[in-house]
Amino acid sequence: MSDLTIKNLKKGFDGTEIIKGIDLEIKDHEFVVFVGPSGCGKSTLLRLIAGLEEVTSGHIHLDGQDITDVAPAKRNLAMVFQTYALYPHMSVSKNMSFALSLAGADKAEIERKVKEAARILELEHLLERKPKALSGGQRQRVAIGRAIVRHPKVFLFDEPLSNLDAALRVQMRLELARLHKELNATMIYVTHDQVEAMTLADKVVVFNGGRVEQVGSPLELYHHPLNQFVAGFIGTPKMAFLGGSVKAADASGVTVALACGPEYCLPLDGSALKAGDRVTLGVRPEHLQIAAAEHSPFKVRLDVSEHLGADTYCYVRTESGELLTVRAPGDFAGQFGERASLIPDLAHCHLFDADGRTLPKPGASARAA
Amino acid sequence: MLTLKQTRSLRTLVLGSLAWLLALTLFFPIFWMVLTSFKTEVEAFATPPQLFFSPTLENYLHIDSRSDYFHFAWNSLVISFGSTLAGMLLAVPAAYSMAFFETRRTKSTLLWMLSTKMLPPVGVLVPIYLLFKSAGLLDTRLGLVIVYTLINLPIMVWMVYTAFKEIPKDILEAARLDGATTTQEICRVLLPISKGGLASTILLSLILCWNEAFWSLNLTSSAAAPLTALVASYSSPEGLFWAKLSAVSTLACAPILIFGWLCQKQLVRGLSFGAVK
Amino acid sequence: MNISGLQSGLTRLAQRVSSQKGRFPGASNQQPGTVSEHSRRIGLAMVSPSVAVLLAWMVVPLAMTLWFSLLRYNLLYPGESDFVGLENFYYFLTDEGFAAGALNTFLLVVSVLAISVVSGVLIAVLVDGPFWGRGVVRVLLISPFFIMPTVSALVWKNLLLHPVSGVLAALWRFFGAEPVDWLAEYPLETIIMIVSWQWIPFAVLLLMTAMQSLDQEQKDAARLDGAGALATFWHITLPHLARPIAVVVMIETIFLLSIFAEIFTTTGGGPGYETTNLAFLIYTQALLQFDVGMASAGGLVAVVIANVAAFFLVRMVGKSLTDKA
Numbered sequence: 001m002s003d004l005t006i007k008n009l010k011k012g013f014d015g016t017e018i019i020k021g022i023d024l025e026i027k028d029h030e031f032v033v034f035v036g037p038s039g040c041g042k043s044t045l046l047r048l049i050a051g052l053e054e055v056t057s058g059h060i061h062l063d064g065q066d067i068t069d070v071a072p073a074k075r076n077l078a079m080v081f082q083t084y085a086l087y088p089h090m091s092v093s094k095n096m097s098f099a100l101s102l103a104g105a106d107k108a109e110i111e112r113k114v115k116e117a118a119r120i121l122e123l124e125h126l127l128e129r130k131p132k133a134l135s136g137g138q139r140q141r142v143a144i145g146r147a148i149v150r151h152p153k154v155f156l157f158d159e160p161l162s163n164l165d166a167a168l169r170v171q172m173r174l175e176l177a178r179l180h181k182e183l184n185a186t187m188i189y190v191t192h193d194q195v196e197a198m199t200l201a202d203k204v205v206v207f208n209g210g211r212v213e214q215v216g217s218p219l220e221l222y223h224h225p226l227n228q229f230v231a232g233f234i235g236t237p238k239m240a241f242l243g244g245s246v247k248a249a250d251a252s253g254v255t256v257a258l259a260c261g262p263e264y265c266l267p268l269d270g271s272a273l274k275a276g277d278r279v280t281l282g283v284r285p286e287h288l289q290i291a292a293a294e295h296s297p298f299k300v301r302l303d304v305s306e307h308l309g310a311d312t313y314c315y316v317r318t319e320s321g322e323l324l325t326v327r328a329p330g331d332f333a334g335q336f337g338e339r340a341s342l343i344p345d346l347a348h349c350h351l352f353d354a355d356g357r358t359l360p361k362p363g364a365s366a367r368a369a
Numbered sequence: 370m371l372t373l374k375q376t377r378s379l380r381t382l383v384l385g386s387l388a389w390l391l392a393l394t395l396f397f398p399i400f401w402m403v404l405t406s407f408k409t410e411v412e413a414f415a416t417p418p419q420l421f422f423s424p425t426l427e428n429y430l431h432i433d434s435r436s437d438y439f440h441f442a443w444n445s446l447v448i449s450f451g452s453t454l455a456g457m458l459l460a461v462p463a464a465y466s467m468a469f470f471e472t473r474r475t476k477s478t479l480l481w482m483l484s485t486k487m488l489p490p491v492g493v494l495v496p497i498y499l500l501f502k503s504a505g506l507l508d509t510r511l512g513l514v515i516v517y518t519l520i521n522l523p524i525m526v527w528m529v530y531t532a533f534k535e536i537p538k539d540i541l542e543a544a545r546l547d548g549a550t551t552t553q554e555i556c557r558v559l560l561p562i563s564k565g566g567l568a569s570t571i572l573l574s575l576i577l578c579w580n581e582a583f584w585s586l587n588l589t590s591s592a593a594a595p596l597t598a599l600v601a602s603y604s605s606p607e608g609l610f611w612a613k614l615s616a617v618s619t620l621a622c623a624p625i626l627i628f629g630w631l632c633q634k635q636l637v638r639g640l641s642f643g644a645v646k
Numbered sequence: 647m648n649i650s651g652l653q654s655g656l657t658r659l660a661q662r663v664s665s666q667k668g669r670f671p672g673a674s675n676q677q678p679g680t681v682s683e684h685s686r687r688i689g690l691a692m693v694s695p696s697v698a699v700l701l702a703w704m705v706v707p708l709a710m711t712l713w714f715s716l717l718r719y720n721l722l723y724p725g726e727s728d729f730v731g732l733e734n735f736y737y738f739l740t741d742e743g744f745a746a747g748a749l750n751t752f753l754l755v756v757s758v759l760a761i762s763v764v765s766g767v768l769i770a771v772l773v774d775g776p777f778w779g780r781g782v783v784r785v786l787l788i789s790p791f792f793i794m795p796t797v798s799a800l801v802w803k804n805l806l807l808h809p810v811s812g813v814l815a816a817l818w819r820f821f822g823a824e825p826v827d828w829l830a831e832y833p834l835e836t837i838i839m840i841v842s843w844q845w846i847p848f849a850v851l852l853l854m855t856a857m858q859s860l861d862q863e864q865k866d867a868a869r870l871d872g873a874g875a876l877a878t879f880w881h882i883t884l885p886h887l888a889r890p891i892a893v894v895v896m897i898e899t900i901f902l903l904s905i906f907a908e909i910f911t912t913t914g915g916g917p918g919y920e921t922t923n924l925a926f927l928i929y930t931q932a933l934l935q936f937d938v939g940m941a942s943a944g945g946l947v948a949v950v951i952a953n954v955a956a957f958f959l960v961r962m963v964g965k966s967l968t969d970k971a
Binding site for chain 2: 685686688689690691692693695696697699700703704706707708710711714769772773775776777778779780782783784785786787788789790791792793794795796797798800801802804805806810811812813815816819820843846847851852854855858890893896897900903904906907910911924925928929932933938941942944945946948949952953955956959
């Protein structure tokens with residue numbers, strides 16, 4: 001059992017509030033990813049959980065026990081730092097066994113645990129090396145090993161992959177996912193990279209400006225973002241946003257006139273809207289289709305295309321100057337400057353009101369709350 | 370026309386020779402001092418000065434018979450190490466606190482400490498002399514240890530502070546999460562990591578103490594007199610005995626000079642006062 | 647009074663530094679964050695011993711000096727200690743030695759600083775490149791730093807500068823020139839030379855360390871941009887050395903303001919007052935004329951002067967030192 005519960009947690013530095021009241025529940029064995037732009041408070045929350053910062057108000061419970069004022073070392077958590085924070089003067093095995101020897105564990109026991117961690121992380125042949133003789137990926141593994149040997153209730157990761165190169169990052173991401181299954185542990189993982197969040201998480205927590213914007217599984221966030229911020233943050237390439245105004249709206253549909261020309265009727269609950277309200281249409285690159293210029297009233301001009309092989313990301317410019325990304329087939333042959341039009345998949349479009357809130361599907365307003 | 374490679378090696382040669390010339394010039398006074406210490410008094414005073422002669426040890430023997438070199442050397446040693454130890458015991462916690470528990474006052478405290486170093490010793494010589502006299506500290510090793518600790522403390526705090534500042538905070542936090550107490554954090558993580566900076570602090574303190582002449586001349590007479598006082602005693606009445614003067618100077622400087630040579634690498638690496646990023 | 651002036655200057659400086667920090671909260675990940683009450687107490691407990699002893703070291707003697715300076719207090723006339731107000735200050739400041747001493751102190755500090763910094767930079771740059779025996783050259787270059795001031799003064803005075811048997815005299819004769827009696831004819835210049843010899847190594851030591859951290863890529867980029875050796879030195883190396891130079895200036899000033907042993911062992915302040923600096927002047931008042939009152943007044947004047955120097959130094963150097971991190 002390692003349930004972590006956070007209740008109305010606040011944290012301020014010198015009068016500025018960084019964490020503005022967070023409630024969160026993390027279940028045993030869950031892989032939870034905190035994601036958000038830099039400065040959103042996700043790292044601070046992690047440090048609060050670790051006990052490296054003092055909370056201003058609110059409570060943190062681990063297994064029903066209040067650990068808000070417990071010393072970091074007594075919380076039974078382990079943390080992997082962005083910079084790895086390895087002890088440069090100790091060998092790999094000393095690095096991993098430091099916490100255990102401080103706790104006065106039995107020598108044989110320590111050795112067994114270090115061996116075990118080294119085996120899981122494939123570090124056996126490096127145990128006597130000093131950190132500076134290791135590569136970035138190996139250092140990362142030692143940092144994880146240092147956490148593993150302690151058998152903590154919760155693992156905390158603070159942007160652990162951001163100092164690795166792209167190829168290594170993908171590899172370590174897979175290893176972390178494997179490790180989570182193997183150890184069956186609770187893990188909290190902070191990143192600003194939403195791809196890491198989508199690939200690793202059981203549960204993603206999206207932060208913005210010291211608040212939680214939305215909590216949910218990766219696909220839930222992708223398909224049902226609660227607001228424009230989450231919609232824009234989750235998914236690559238990013239969702240495009242087009243400004244427009246309401247022409248007509250009722251509980252079963254909304255008719256929107258986009259600033260760039262076309263009008264669409266979306267199957268959304270528009271009972272809260274009235275004609276003339278400003279709204280934003282959100283559409284993902286994979287829900288747009290490029291057609292010949294005369295096929296659709298949504299006229300665009302092609303900008304550059306990025307050919308990735310399987311797909312082509314084609315940038316297009318609307319008549320009112322907005323830049324959109326469209327996912328086209330790999331053999332897409334459109335030329336820079338060419339005229340074309342777009343056909344959006346209306347079932348997958350999102351509409352946001354003037355406050356950035358997502359309009360619910362018809363009849364779903366009760367569920368969304 | 371020279372090739373690029375030839376130009377480079379020519380440049381290396383010219384610059385190297387220039388560096389050697391400068392180094393030998395700067396070192397010459399020390400070399401000459403050591404050389405003279407092996408001459409007879411007549412040879413030492415000869416005109417023109419002689420580079421080649423048959424070396425003699427008579428000067429060193431004379432010093433040994435006139436004054437107890439080891440008495441002075443022992444004083445220098447005890448005072449230098451004593452005050453360096455005391456200084457480190459005060460400076461390390463202070464620097465730790467300044468580097469890792471920074472408050473709004475930390476920076477002004479550090480600058481204030483350095484400004485105490487600006488007080489000219491003569492400004493406070495008389496009161497210190499009188500205070501030491503009434504406390505019975507005149508001509509005692511303890512007295513000099515106290516003074517040297519105090520005059521070197523600001524610089525030591527500063528050096529240790531900059532050494533600590535270079536350590537990523539993450540590592541200390543990792544230690545804290547690993548369950549280290551403050552003492553364990555300092556002794557098992559912080560000090561081993563910053564040993565380069567600490568070593569150069571210790572070195573500099575030893576050098577400054579060993580060579581300090583103002584306080585040692587004014588606060589000691591015989592019992593606690595260090596080597597600086599021994600050298601000074603040869604300066605006025607026997608100033609004309611150059612060979613003996615050279616011998617006693619060589620003896621006074623040799624320990625710290627050799628020590629400095631051995632630790633040269635350490636000193637070059639660590640002596641940055643935080644000025645280098 | 648001037649102490650408090652310095653103090654408030656320091657506080658202002660510190661405020662400016664911290665307010666600048668506040669303006670750029672960019673690296674908030676690295677910021678130490680607010681410290682808890684508990685750790686603040688630990689921090690305070692650890693820093694206070696040093697602060698306490700330094701405070702005592704500063705305040706107690708200074709207060710005593712201040713008190714003595716207002717008395718007619720001469721050890722030759724025991725029992726007499728009348729309160730005379732500012733009389734001691736009047737005599738000290740109007741003494742012909744004072745003007746000379748102040749000027750000599752200034753000349754000594756500034757010249758040695760200039761000489762040691764300039765040659766320190768040049769030497770540090772020179773020995774940065776690879777050449778045969780670089781390790782030995784470095785050891786030789788920094789050696790004078792380890793020599794005690796009394797020894798270096800005696801060796802220079804006798805073995806090297808002696809007008810008849812000194813090495814320089816022989817050198818002069820070798821080139822057919824008349825040997826010079828350095829300490830008699832150019833006393834202050836000679837002292838400046840001796841002190842520079844002692845402090846050049848310190849500058850070399852620090853700047854050599856600094857050179858090691860100069861980014862090779864920066865130099866390469868400058869070369870590709872068409873910068874010659876001189877331009878590279880001027881636009882890349884020198885700016886990189888700015889902070890270490892500031893440190894050298896600060897530390898050397900601390901020591902140079904109170905140069906004593908070199909003067910004591912070579913010229914004894916003479917001829918006349920030609921090589922008397924303030925430190926030596928006060929020393930003669932106190933320990934040769936036993937005039938404690940006058941010496942204390944002089945000591946306070948020296949403290950004030952040192953504080954003025956400290957104020958400017960701290961303004962110049964302190965910022966670059968504490969801005970880091």
